[in-house]
Amino acid sequence: MVTVGELQRDARRRLAEAGVETAALDARLIVQHELGLTHETLIAEPGLQVDQTGRDAVNASIARRLDHEPVSRIIGEREFFGRAFAVTRDVLDPRPDTETLIEQVLEIARLKDHLRIADIGTGSGAIIATLLAELGTALGTAVDVSGAALDVARLNATALAVEDRLEFVQTSWLEGVRGPYDVIVSNPPYIETSMIKSLSPEVARYDPILALDGGADGLAAYRAIVPQAFERLEPSGFLCLEVGARQATMVHELMTEHGFLDSGPIPTLRYDLAGHVRVVTGQKP
Numbered sequence: 288m289v290t291v292g293e294l295q296r297d298a299r300r301r302l303a304e305a306g307v308e309t310a311a312l313d314a315r316l317i318v319q320h321e322l323g324l325t326h327e328t329l330i331a332e333p334g335l336q337v338d339q340t341g342r343d344a345v346n347a348s349i350a351r352r353l354d355h356e357p358v359s360r361i362i363g364e365r366e367f368f369g370r371a372f373a374v375t376r377d378v379l380d381p382r383p384d385t386e387t388l389i390e391q392v393l394e395i396a397r398l399k400d401h402l403r404i405a406d407i408g409t410g411s412g413a414i415i416a417t418l419l420a421e422l423g424t425a426l427g428t429a430v431d432v433s434g435a436a437l438d439v440a441r442l443n444a445t446a447l448a449v450e451d452r453l454e455f456v457q458t459s460w461l462e463g464v465r466g467p468y469d470v471i472v473s474n475p476p477y478i479e480t481s482m483i484k485s486l487s488p489e490v491a492r493y494d495p496i497l498a499l500d501g502g503a504d505g506l507a508a509y510r511a512i513v514p515q516a517f518e519r520l521e522p523s524g525f526l527c528l529e530v531g532a533r534q535a536t537m538v539h540e541l542m543t544e545h546g547f548l549d550s551g552p553i554p555t556l557r558y559d560l561a562g563h564v565r566v567v568t569g570q571k572p
C-alpha cells in the first residue's frame with residue numbers, strides 16, 4: 288500500500304522529469320479522477336491508503352500522459368469559463384483563449400436582451416452552452432459538420448440545463464441554416480495544413496483533424512463563413528470570429544470586403560491574456 292500523497296508526488300516527479308510543464312496540476316487531476324477524490328480530500332488527507340487497483344489506474348493514466356495525451360482527454364473533462372465540459376476524441380479540447388470570445392459576446396449582450404446566437408463549428412459546445420448558461424434569455428443554434436461532435440455538444444448542453452434553448456444542426460458552415468441571428472460566433476479550424484504536423488503531439492495527435500485544418504493558408508473556413516454569416520445576421524448584428532496568430536488583419540479585411548463595419552461600441556479586436564488578438568468582430572450595417 289502507498290499513500291495518496293506518495294502516489295501524487297511520484298506521478299508529479301515522473302511527469303516533470305519527462306518535461307511536462309503542468310506536471311503538478313496534471314498529476315493532481317489524474318490522481319483525483321482515478322481515485323474518485325476531491326481536491327479538498329487530497330489536501331486534507333495525504334495519508335489515505337491506496338490499494339493496488341487504485342495505484343494501477345493512476346499509473347496507467349500517467350503512462351498515457353507521458354505518451355502526450357492531454358489530461359482533459361484522459362479524465363474526459365475540461366473546465367471552460369468555470370464549468371465542466373465532457374471532452375471526447377471527436378471534439379477539440381476547448382482552450383482557455385476561447386474564453387475571449389465569450390467575454391466579447393457578453394459585452395454585446397449588454398446592448399440587447401433575448402439574443403439569438405449561432406455557433407459555427409460548435410465541437411464540444413463549450414462556446415454556445417456557456418453563452419446560454421450566462422444569458423438566461425438567449426436562444427442558440429449549434430452547428431457542426433461532425434455528427435459525433437454534435438452528440439458531445441448535446442451532452443454538455445444537457446449537463447448545463449440549456450438544451451431546451453438550443454437547436455443542433457449538422458451541416459457545413461451555415462448551409463441550410465436560415466436564421467436570422469443577432470450574433471454569430473465561431474472558433475473555426477484555422478491551422479495551415481502544412482503546419483499541423485509540427486504542432487505539439489498533444490494537439491497534432493489528439494485533436495480531430497477536422498477541428499484544426501484551415502486549408503493551405505489557414506483561412507479557408509473564414510472565406511466560407513463571412514459571406515454566409517452576413518446573409519443570416521439581422522441588421523446591426525455581430526459576427527465574432529476567433530483567429531490564430533497573424534490572422535487578425537486578413538480576417539478583418541475579409542469582413543470589410545463583405546460589407547461588415549467595425550463593431551461600433553464593441554471592440555473590433557479583442558486580445559487574449561497573452562496580449563494576442565484573439566477575436567475579430569464585425570457589425571452588419
Ligand SMILES: C[S@@+](CC[C@H](N)C(=O)[O-])C[C@H]1O[C@@H](n2cnc3c(N)ncnc32)[C@H](O)[C@@H]1O
Nearest residue numbers: 379381408409410431432459460474475476498
Ligand atoms: C477549432 S474547432 C472549435 C470547437 C469549439 N467551438 C471550441 O471552440 O472548442 C472547429 C470545429 O469546426 C468543425 N468544422 C470543421 N469543418 C466544418 C464545416 N465545414 N462546417 C461546420 N463545422 C465544421 C469541426 O468539426 C470542429 O468541431
